[in-house]
Amino acid sequence: MEQNLDNSILEAPVINVIPPGPKSLKIIKEQEEYETSTLNYPKYFKIAIDKALGSTVIDVDGNVYIDMVTGISVVNLGHNNPYIRRAVEDQLSKIWHSLEVPTEIRVNFSKKLLSTLGFKAKLLFTTTGADAVEAAVKIARWITGKKTIITFEGSYHGITAATVGLTGANRYKNFTQFFDDRVAKFPYPYSYRCPFKDCLNEILNLIDYALSNPGYLGDDVAGILVEPIQGEGGYVVPPKGFLKGLREIADKYSIPLIVDEVQTGVGRTGKMWAYQWENIEPDSLYFKGYR
Numbered sequence: 001m002e003q004n005l006d007n008s009i010l011e012a013p014v015i016n017v018i019p020p021g022p023k024s025l026k027i028i029k030e031q032e033e034y035e036t037s038t039l040n041y042p043k044y045f046k047i048a049i050d051k052a053l054g055s056t057v058i059d060v061d062g063n064v065y066i067d068m069v070t071g072i073s074v075v076n077l078g079h080n081n082p083y084i085r086r087a088v089e090d091q092l093s094k095i096w097h098s099l100e101v102p103t104e105i106r107v108n109f110s111k112k113l114l115s116t117l118g119f120k121a122k123l124l125f126t127t128t129g130a131d132a133v134e135a136a137v138k139i140a141r142w143i144t145g146k147k148t149i150i151t152f153e154g155s156y157h158g159i160t161a162a163t164v165g166l167t168g169a170n171r172y173k174n175f176t177q178f179f180d181d182r183v184a185k186f187p188y189p190y191s192y193r194c195p196f197k198d199c200l201n202e203i204l205n206l207i208d209y210a211l212s213n214p215g216y217l218g219d220d221v222a223g224i225l226v227e228p229i230q231g232e233g234g235y236v237v238p239p240k241g242f243l244k245g246l247r248e249i250a251d252k253y254s255i256p257l258i259v260d261e262v263q264t265g266v267g268r269t270g271k272m273w274a275y276q277w278e279n280i281e282p283d284s285l286y287f288k289g290y291r
Helices: 022-034 082-092 104-115 129-144 199-212 242-252 274-278
Strands: 049-053 056-059 064-066 148-152 183-186 221-226 257-260 284-286
Touching (some): 129 221, 221 242
Parallel strands (some): 148 183, 221 257
Antiparallel strands (some): 056 064
16 A cells, blocks of 8 residues: 555555454453453444554554544654654664653753743653643642632543542542642633623633632632643634733733643644744643654
């Protein structure tokens, strides 16, 4: 089958065996034997993957699919990208892991990544997206000396004990005894399903009112945590001016603005970072390690 420069199979999709094929079903059954029922994706994608090339994946039955998932927004440049593979192979021949001891490639990466932000910043490397959220919130609380974090309905910031309270959906709390409850949730400006006539301005005014009124949030807000475009909330694109309005509110009350770019960062919206569409500067930014 013909492939392009990133190794994607151009004929995709190609169905040789009606999915789920027998080989896939066998592996899925074996996975169920060894892993818990918390697995979600095998319930919807009943295939077992043999290999992945560019933006395409091949299952063990020989079917070829276009990958619309990318490891939940991780493999931005495709599977087995030849340019990335060569860089990885070159690095593996030198050193695999060095803790925090500096290497030339680590310093060069940090410098290049920070140059994309458009403002002066420093890096904090973490293990997971939820870990990054926790770090951003801890920093905001440490700097301000306050506790409450403003988040939004429909948001997703993780489901660990420390982040599940920040995430919009309450269902994740059903089996979690301990979670962060110093959280104030506001509606996200979803123009298609908005309870207000003027979705953007009424929500911004609501946040402003809550911050200015001692009977509501008073003077205990440590930060505003927001996704430039909601991911798990349904890929909701807010009206233009939302991030700019939050930036103005954050400045007005001296509150850090924390931007969650896990699903929007590293070029996925057409700019390196989604906040750049509104020409603002966040106080804190986090994203997943893409490859």
